[in-house]
Every structure is written in structure tokens, then in C-alpha cells.
Amino acid sequence: MRAFADLLDRLVFTRSRNAKLRLIGDYLRATPDPDRGWAMAALTGDLDLPAVKPAVIRTLISERTDPVLFAMSREFVGDTAETVALLWPENPAARTSNAEALTVAQVIDRLATLGRAEAPAALADMLDRLEPDERYALLKLATGGLRVGVSARLAKTALAQGFGLDVDAVEEVWHGLKPPYAALFAWAEGRGEQPSAANVPVFRPFMLAHPLEDLRIDLADYVAEWKWDGIRVQLVHVAGQTRLYSRAGEDITASFPEVAAAFTTPCVLDGELLVKGEAQGGSIGEGEGAASFNALQQRLGRKVVSRKMLDEFPAFVRLYDMLFDAGTDLREQPWHRRRAALEALMPRLDADRFDLSRVIDAEHFDALTTIRAGARDSAIEGVMLKRRDSPYVAGRRVGLWYKWKRDPLVADCVMMYAQRGSGKRSSFYSDYTFGCWSEDGELLPVGKAYSGFTDEELKWLDRFVRNHTQNRFGPVREVEKSLVLEVAFDSIHESKRHKSGLAMRFPRISRIRHDKPAAEADRIDTLRRMIG
Structure with missing residues (x-):
């Protein structure tokens, strides 16, 4: 787990695409089978451990620390795995009695063979044996949510470059193979033939x-x-x-x-x-x-x-x-x-x-x-x-x-709620729910957006949320209904799941309307006429 934890830590703090490619390639060349194969499965989203759900992790940490402290810490950190890894109590006795270091393969093998009843105790035992950054890596493996700025394509490109392969050839055979990809690494290292996709209904890259x-x-x-x-x-x-x-x-x-x-x-x-x-x-x-x-x-x-x-x-x-x-x-x-x-x-x-x-x-x-x-x-x-x-x-x-x-549709909407983002945005209120006015003068939510603004605008919006909070509902803040956002969206449709009866397709913030009073924002009827 040590090498995998180090890889994740470096990927989180590395912005350069080429640097990420080198980090992953170096890890894959230096790490033996089957650990590197399971790491690739995690990076490409092909790892599924159904016995471990986020609720299990929240239960484990609530049994070991103050639930209020965890909730406040989770809101501040913005990531459950990172919060639990930092708050998990140290257990020197567990490390002493288990001197052998855990490997990625051991973690996968154990969690993959356990039912939901046995998984919590096994996960807790492993967390007791690890350092904080290794605990973070373990929890990310267990839940399948790495979020370290690496797409599946980038991970496959890193593998191809690391071993001198053509990335399209890797993509061609990828979906015909299963983790931990022993045949793939044998081909990469010249110890085996290129895997074949013949007579197998595999995916080809678009x-x-x-x-x-x-x-x-x-x-x-x-x-x-x-x-x-x-x-x-x-x-x-x-x-x-x-x-x-x-x-x-x-x-x-x-x-x-x-x-x-x-x-x-x-x-x-x-x-x-x-x-x-x-x-x-x-x-x-x-x-x-x-x-x-x-x-x-x-x-x-x-x-x-x-x-x-x-x-x-x-x-x-x-x-x-x-x-x-x-x-x-x-x-x-x-x-x-x-x-x-x-x-x-x-x-x-x-x-x-x-x-x-x-x-x-x-x-x-x-x-x-x-x-x-x-x-x-x-x-x-x-x-x-x-x-x-x-x-x-x-x-x-x-x-x-x-x-x-086609050119997007636009509407002037009023910010209603805000929530922290994840990853690099975990310290900012960057997810905004906005609404328009009904005929009765009620502000009804019509969409949620977390893109379209610059870094400077994000800082301004974050300050607005903090200075105009009226209520809190867990991680969500309700704000004063005074800020108008110009929202661009591809289309709008009727929706029974939303109180407004409408749902936007791909909404994004196109402009902050400092000049417009909230009372002059668009009405639900205006959006309804945009359907179709």
C-alpha cells in the first residue's frame, strides 16, 4: 500500500499532464504483479468492491470519534476518505502485531471475498495497520472514487508510454481483459503475445x-x-x-x-x-x-x-x-x-x-x-x-x-443554495442551486451548476455565500435571495422530479448579474416557453 499511497498523493498535487503520465508509468514499471494491475483497475474505474459502501465507513468512524466532530470536519475537508483517514485513531498495537506491510492485492483479495456483514471488521482491521495517507488510499480503493485528476484514458496512455506500446492497441484489447491484467503486462514486458480481441465483443475507442x-x-x-x-x-x-x-x-x-x-x-x-x-x-x-x-x-x-x-x-x-x-x-x-x-x-x-x-x-x-x-x-x-x-x-x-x-439558451436566475465542491474545490462553495419566480411569487429551483465561472469569480461567489448565509442544512447553505446569475443551458424539459416542473440540460453560470435586482429575474413561465 505504501507505493500506491505515494502515487495517489503525488497525483493529487500534480497539475501537469506529462508529469502525471511519468508518475503512473514509473509506478507501473517498478511495481510487481498483481499490485500494478489492481492499481490500473482503480485508476480506470474497473474496480468494484460491493461489500464496502460509504455508509459502512461513516459508521466505523462514528464508533471511534465524536459524530459531530466528524460532520464538521467532513464539511471543511470536503472528502469523506480524507476526513476518515485523518481522524482514524492510531493503534500502535495493531501495527506491532502485524509487522508485514499490506499490499494492494491483499486488500483487494480480502475485501472482494467478504460479505457485507464481515467487511466492516476487516476494513477496520486494515485501517488500524496503516499510516494516514495509506488509509486514504485504502478507502479510495474500497469505494472506487479516486478523484485524483486521472481519467481512464490518461492511465492507459501512461501504461502505453511506460512500456513503449501504442495506446490505441492497448484500448483495443482492454475490454477483453479482466483485472489484474496479467496478460497485458506480460505483453508490455515482452514476456507474452499481444492479447487478441478476436471473437470477443470488446469495446473500441470512439x-x-x-x-x-x-x-x-x-x-x-x-x-x-x-x-x-x-x-x-x-x-x-x-x-x-x-x-x-x-x-x-x-x-x-x-x-x-x-x-x-x-x-x-x-x-x-x-x-x-x-x-x-x-x-x-x-x-x-x-x-x-x-x-x-x-x-x-x-x-x-x-x-x-x-x-x-x-x-x-x-x-x-x-x-x-x-x-x-x-x-x-x-x-x-x-x-x-x-x-x-x-x-x-x-x-x-x-x-x-x-x-x-x-x-x-x-x-x-x-x-x-x-x-x-x-x-x-x-x-x-x-x-x-x-x-x-x-x-x-x-x-x-x-x-x-x-x-x-447550437447556441445555448439563457435565463436570469436567483441563487438559492450553495454547497462545497470536491477535490481542489473542497474549500470553496462552488455548487449553486438557483431558481426562478412562479406566478405566485415563489422562488422555485430550476437547476444546479458548478461551472462556467473564472477562478476570481469563484472566490467572489464563495465570499457571497459565506456573508449571506441564512440557514444551514448539513453541508448545504441557504443564502439570501439577492444574487442574480445568468445561466446558460442547452435545453429545458418538463420534469416530475422537480417542484418547478422543469429540468435544465447542462446548465452553467455564464455571468454574475451585479446589475440586476432579484425581483427582476426570469419567471417559470418564461422558461416553460423555451421547451422544445
């Missing part, structure tokens, strides 16, 4: 787009498609097995069984997972029939889907691209050839679950600009521009694909 910003695109070289507001998915059917993967590579097959059951053609496709709109009936019409993201949200994260849910929120996939046709890899072929292959495939797919994302008919860029400006369909997020000769390559490559999001 091709991504750069923001268009101020560029003008020649439509002789680029094709335009709508950017749909669902979730990007990859459909894989290999050797009789079907998988649906999210953009992060998470297996979401069980959440959308009707789509998986309908996909039986050996190939790999890229598309947007959507829910059918109210006007949808029978098969899906090209470019039509998609409900808002709010409808899709009812299905996300559900491991068991009821018949009622399937009937009320039927899912389908609007297809963008084709990566494999049976065993033939199409990714090196230009977009126009992959598109032709996808169009030829469409008659073989279930028309009730799959349709084709249509190409926007625009003669030139100015015409496309006009078309985009008029698009306020709740399921449309913007426009995608793809080079007609572009191969399908992992990640973002300059000049190949661009995303041109």
Missing part, C-alpha cells in the same frame, strides 16, 4: 470531434449531420454475443435489452441511443421521432428494466458509422465508404430499433448556418461536420471531425 469555434468549413470536403441529444453508444455483435457500450466503455447492455435483442448482425456500429418521441409509431422515420434527453434519462443506470419502462420509454439507436462488417475492419476506409456500407446494411436491421442519421442538405456553409440557427428540436444538440475522406480513428484528430453545438 472517434471524437473538436469544437468548430471560428472555422468556416467547405462542404465540398465535409458532410454535415445533426448532433442528436442522447448518449453515444457502440453496438457490437461478435460470435453470437451482443454488447452495448457507452462512450466511456461501460457495458450498458442490461439497461437496454430491447435494443440488444434486436441487434443480431455480425458487425460493430456507432450511433446515438435515443427514446422514441410521442408522435412515433411503428418503424422510425429517418431523422424524426426522437424524444428529449429527459425521456432517455428515465432509462439510464437501470440494471433491471420493467415492462412498464420498456413501454413508456422505448429506446432505439440512430446510426452514425460502421467500424466492422463481420470480420472486416473498416476503420481505415474513408467516411464515404463506411457510410455506403452502413446504408447497405440498414435493410437487414430491425427498423423499429435502428435508423440512419441523415445528412443535412446544404449547398454551402452559409446555408448550413441558417439551417442550424433554426434548429430548436429538443432532441437536436447541434451539427456534426465530418471530412468525407476521414478514417475512423480513436480520440480527437485535428481537421477530421468538428462539433458545432
